Amino acid sequence: MRINVLQHTPNEGPGSIQLWSQQHGHEMYIYHPYQFGGVLPTAEETDMLVILGGPMSPNDDLDWVKQERKLIAEMLKQNKPMFGACYGAQQISKTLGYPVSKAPAKEVGWAPIYLKSEAVSGIPKKLTALHWHEEMFEVPDEAELLFSSDLVKNQGFVLNHKIVGLQFHFEPMPDNVREMVVNDFPYIEGSKLNQTAQDILDYPVPGENQEVMFRILDYITE
Structure with missing residues (x-):
């Protein structure tokens, strides 16, 4: 399987998604459209698409952002x-x-999220995930709400056994969290989670997050 990854900032990479890909013997190609003139794969050369986080918004009037949506x-x-x-x-x-x-x-910062759908089996009812956002999606009518948090209802959706979108991050491993914090710590200001950069760094990444990330990837590729 060829997994094409769209990465949107240097400090938010595929993390455990890359580990899952390696363990399954897949080929991963990582694209950086924000940096390299909007270079993107085609759907024909993509068996699975991963769209990672970044500081931009889907509402930004940027050609490559619009081209991503065409893909x-x-x-x-x-x-x-x-x-x-x-x-x-x-x-x-x-x-x-x-x-x-x-x-x-x-x-x-770190905060609990709560399972709202049984579509993906084997996921605990409550997990602690890394949040790094101030915008949110609307859950499509054709999708199921998958997760919610105490502050934001729309934290995840699942669609047609092929698509999962999460507002938070399950994919970062410890090194990835450190990379996010040391580079993007000014963004922490104004968060309602009231955590400092050191608080986020000191919190151990839950091992179950990687397990759940793997379950989600297994589910959409079954």
Whole structure:
């Protein structure tokens, strides 16, 4: 399987998604459209698409942001698996015709999320995830709400056994968290989670997050 990853900032990489790919013997290609003139794969050369987070918004008037949605639309048409994290989930929702808007609260740091659907088996009812956002997607009518948090209802959706979008991050491993914090610590200001950069660094990444990330990837590629 060829997994094409759209990465949108240097400090938010595929993390455990890359580990899952390696363990399954897949080939992963990582694209950086924000840096290299909007270079993107085609749907025809994509068996699975991963759209990662980033500081931009789907509402930004940027050609490559719009081109990503054309790729997502083609993936939807071809019924191929997709996973979106944060901005990536927002891009999927916007491609389906739903707005992306300011969330009720800016969430940056570790906070619990709660399972709202049994579509993906074996996921605990409550987990602690890394949040790094202040916008949110609308859950498409054709999708199921997958997760919610205490501050923001729309934290995840699952669609057609092929697509999962999460507003938060399951994919970062400890080194990834450190990379996010040391580079993007100013973004923590104003978060309703009231955590400092050191608080976020000191919190151990839950081992079950990787397990759940793997379950989600297994589910959309079954």
